[in-house]
Amino acid sequence: MRRVVVVGGGFGGLATVTALRSSLRPDDEIVLLERRTDFVMGLRKSWAVLGRASLEQGRRDLRLLEARGIRVVHGTATKLDPVARAVEVDGMRIDGDALVVALGAEQAGDAIPGYAEHALSFYEASEVPRAAATLKDFRGGKVLIGIFGAPYSCPPAPFELALLLKETFAARGVAATLQIFSPLSLSLPVLGEVGCSALDSRLAGAGIGFLPNHKATAVEAGEVIFANGMRLAYDLLLGVPPHRCPAIVAESGLTSGGPWVRPDKLTLETRFPGVYAIGDLTDLPLADGKSLPKAGVFAEAHGRVVAERIAASFEGRLARSAFDGFGHCYLEVGQGQAMLVQGHFMAEPAPQIALSEPTVEAFAQKQAFEQDRLRGWFGG
Numbered sequence: 001m002r003r004v005v006v007v008g009g010g011f012g013g014l015a016t017v018t019a020l021r022s023s024l025r026p027d028d029e030i031v032l033l034e035r036r037t038d039f040v041m042g043l044r045k046s047w048a049v050l051g052r053a054s055l056e057q058g059r060r061d062l063r064l065l066e067a068r069g070i071r072v073v074h075g076t077a078t079k080l081d082p083v084a085r086a087v088e089v090d091g092m093r094i095d096g097d098a099l100v101v102a103l104g105a106e107q108a109g110d111a112i113p114g115y116a117e118h119a120l121s122f123y124e125a126s127e128v129p130r131a132a133a134t135l136k137d138f139r140g141g142k143v144l145i146g147i148f149g150a151p152y153s154c155p156p157a158p159f160e161l162a163l164l165l166k167e168t169f170a171a172r173g174v175a176a177t178l179q180i181f182s183p184l185s186l187s188l189p190v191l192g193e194v195g196c197s198a199l200d201s202r203l204a205g206a207g208i209g210f211l212p213n214h215k216a217t218a219v220e221a222g223e224v225i226f227a228n229g230m231r232l233a234y235d236l237l238l239g240v241p242p243h244r245c246p247a248i249v250a251e252s253g254l255t256s257g258g259p260w261v262r263p264d265k266l267t268l269e270t271r272f273p274g275v276y277a278i279g280d281l282t283d284l285p286l287a288d289g290k291s292l293p294k295a296g297v298f299a300e301a302h303g304r305v306v307a308e309r310i311a312a313s314f315e316g317r318l319a320r321s322a323f324d325g326f327g328h329c330y331l332e333v334g335q336g337q338a339m340l341v342q343g344h345f346m347a348e349p350a351p352q353i354a355l356s357e358p359t360v361e362a363f364a365q366k367q368a369f370e371q372d373r374l375r376g377w378f379g380g
Contacts, residue, residue: 002028002314005094007077007087008102009034009062011041011296012279014377015303016100017070023311026069031096033089035076038062039377040125041370042154042296043330046161049122049131050168058370060378068379077103080252082272098274098310101261102303103249105153105280105294109241112148114219119146119239122161123153131238135165140175141235146224147182148216149242153280153294155188156331156341158240159199162208167334179209181224181232186212190286190293190345195355202333243294245281259283265346266322267309268302274313278302284323288350297327298345300373330366331355338363 004020006013009032017032024030040059047053062072075089085099107123109115120131143165145158162178169176180187180203186196187203187210203210215227219239224232245260254261254270260283263269268276279299284292292298301323308321325346330338340362343353356362 002097003031003095004028004098004100004310005031005033005085005087005096006100006102007033007080008104008279009036009039009072010102010104010279010299012102012104012299012303013100014039014065014373015300016102016278016307017065018068018377019304019307020310021069023307024314028314029071030069031071031073031094032062032065033073033075033077033087033094034062035074036062037074041373042123042157043366043370045122045125045128046157046164046332048128049135049161050164051132051136052164055125055128058374060374064378077248080248080254082252082254082270082275085272085274098276098313100276100278100303100306100310101249101254101270101281102278102299103246103281104299105151105243106246107241108149108244109239111242111244112216112219115148115239115241118219118221119148119237119241121239121241123157123240134236135168138174138176138236141177142233143176143178143236144224144232144234144238145178145180146216146237146239147180147184148239150182150184151283151291151294152240152243154296154329155190155293156329158182158238159187159203160332161238162203163206163333166206166208176236177209178207179211179232181211181214181216181226183215184212188341190290190351191341191353191355195353198355199331199339206334243280249277249281267319268306268323269309276306276310278306284346286346286351287348290351292325292345295327295329297329301327330362330369332363332366333358336360336363338366340365 044058079088086095121127218225261277280294309319312319328342337358340356
């Protein structure tokens with residue numbers, strides 16, 4: 001019997017354990033370690049903040065995986081030992097023949113003084129009810145959507161939220177001005193200047209301002225302070241907090257002293273044999289010097305690659321799977337439509353990525369994207 005330990009029950013972890021269960025022998029053990037008891041997809045958080053759908057409709061209990069032969073351990077990982085391919089969780093040590101680290105990116109609102117006190121977060125499920133209630137009671141004024149650090153998970157999300165929020169306010173007759181600020185020089189740098197121009201034009205057409213090259217350093221009641229000394233007033237602040245690699249990952253040596261883990265970009269294996277890093281805690285360089293966006297679709301693809309490679313190693317055969325860099329995501333623009341961002345992100349000599357015009361079909365595909373994966377991972 002072999003054992004695979006997967007740390008983290010997000011997109012990458014779920015894709016890994018379900019693919020492993022289909023590939024390994026029945027007596028091989030698959031252990032999923034996750035501090036949360038359930039899973040909810042990031043796209044549903046935006047819907048819930050806006051009152052368009054509930055979190056519960058997309059929430060799944062991780063214990064459902066046990067019916068598929070996957071052992072689920074709820075707890076907080078306190079130490080990773082990549083040499084021994086082991087993890088400690090709440091005082092218990094679990095060793096494996098292979099270890100997959102899929103803990104995602106940690107939100108670091110504490111890096112910005114005043115952020116926790118004054119900003120509403122729509123990236124953390126536990127914060128969604130408070131943000132939703134505040135938006136429901138909002139009667140007008142200056143609204144800021146702030147990107148407080150880069151890189152961050154799901155890069156289109158704040159722009160999507162702005163467009164949907166504008167539509168929501170209009171339907172309710174709420175008079176509000178909306179602005180987005182970002183420390184980056186472009187809205188979605190991976191699209192390049194042409195693709196960003198199309199998005200920026202749509203924001204401008206909706207009356208939404210975009211402020212690039214604005215690095216926020218602190219938040220006070222009613223004002224955001226920037227590195228250049230500028231202050232921007234707000235009545236309502238929605239924030240994307242800075243992101244960082246989880247501390248236990250950095251302490252384990254997996255980052256080699258850098259800010260993120262840099263596994264092999266094709267196999268996702270780290271410098272430790274039999275130890276893989278996938279999803280948002282990784283930094284995979286692209287041909288143009290940028291990095292692969294932190295997105296669930298890539299974490300899912302990483303998980304499938306890693307599962308096949310682990311199965312091959314257990315069987316003593318040559319692994320066939322490698323990460324190809326193809327991916328897509330959806331950016332809702334309102335009126336039941338969405339734009340599709342898709343392409344070959346790891347193409348040479350530069351990424352080949354396109355942004356489509358909004359369609360009703362793309363929005364339907366986004367809804368199906370969630371349901372297809374929930375059925376595939378949890379059944380029913």
